[in-house]
Amino acid sequence: MTKSARYHIPAALLQPLWLRSRESLVDNGLIYDPLAAAACQQCHLAPDCLTGNVDRHQLLHATLTLLVDQRVRDFLRRFPNGHVVNVGAGLDTRFYRLDNGRCRWLELDCDETLLWRQRLFHRSERYRMRSGSVTDLSWLSQLPTSFSSPVMLVCDQALLQATETEVARFVQRMGCHFNQLELCLVLAGDRCGSTLGQNLGSQTYAHGFDDPARQLLQWLPWADVVASHSPLDVSCPRWRLWHRWLSRLSAFRHRLTPVVTHLRF
Numbered sequence: 001m002t003k004s005a006r007y008h009i010p011a012a013l014l015q016p017l018w019l020r021s022r023e024s025l026v027d028n029g030l031i032y033d034p035l036a037a038a039a040c041q042q043c044h045l046a047p048d049c050l051t052g053n054v055d056r057h058q059l060l061h062a063t064l065t066l067l068v069d070q071r072v073r074d075f076l077r078r079f080p081n082g083h084v085v086n087v088g089a090g091l092d093t094r095f096y097r098l099d100n101g102r103c104r105w106l107e108l109d110c111d112e113t114l115l116w117r118q119r120l121f122h123r124s125e126r127y128r129m130r131s132g133s134v135t136d137l138s139w140l141s142q143l144p145t146s147f148s149s150p151v152m153l154v155c156d157q158a159l160l161q162a163t164e165t166e167v168a169r170f171v172q173r174m175g176c177h178f179n180q181l182e183l184c185l186v187l188a189g190d191r192c193g194s195t196l197g198q199n200l201g202s203q204t205y206a207h208g209f210d211d212p213a214r215q216l217l218q219w220l221p222w223a224d225v226v227a228s229h230s231p232l233d234v235s236c237p238r239w240r241l242w243h244r245w246l247s248r249l250s251a252f253r254h255r256l257t258p259v260v261t262h263l264r265f
Contacts, residue, residue: 060202095124163206175219202256
């Protein structure tokens with residue numbers, strides 16, 4: 001495919017895919033995503049993808065991706081025939097990285113994004129796509145309240161652009177609809193917009209919580225918090241300087257970046 005024939009994908013949609021592609025080329029990178037690298041070869045890289053501190057954004061994005069991958073991989077280890085529902089999927093390639101040959105996967109996003117997914121990624125009989133988002137929850141009525149196998153609902157990036165009210169509505173609707181569910185959500189800390197948060201790779205998000213796990217339990221008091229992980233918890237040489245610096249500010253560990261929270265009910 002020539003450069004002139006490459007897909008012109010919106011930068012906000014393409015950049016996460018491109019960051020994972022870059023991380024795959026780093027020695028001892030946190031994730032390896034060859035499908036992202038192959039897909040990026042078909043895309044025209046918009047200048048907007050290069051804005052800001054790309055290296056910091058890449059490290060933070062790769063670390064969050066790793067943390068979510070670990071939660072989903074553990075779920076599929078416990079329930080090999082489980083269902084994964086990925087809301088606001090964007091150009092996520094997690095199914096292709098973690099597929100165990102038995103799980104069922106449902107990707108939800110707007111129609112335009114699903115069209116890009118069809119063009120860039122190959123099909124699978126255990127992989128489905130459906131229109132839906134974190135704000136338009138009409139797709140819930142098309143899903144059963146209980147599945148034949150356990151369900152994990154993943155929301156990696158989409159909730160970061162949702163307001164606190166929208167996040168609360170989303171979480172509570174999930175809790176009321178499903179009889180049993182594991183939730184793996186990426187939520188923003190309330191200091192992401194600070195100078196230190198920006199230096200860590202955070203961006204401007206639509207919400208911010210001083211304790212995301214505690215906030216979730218206020219909305220779903222019957223749920224159990226299985227884990228809450230900050231990117232700063234990950235052992236990586238590129239985080240080492242920040243590990244030393246933040247050792248005296250442990251209270252801010254879950255406030256300066258988005259964090260991955262895992263609940264079960």
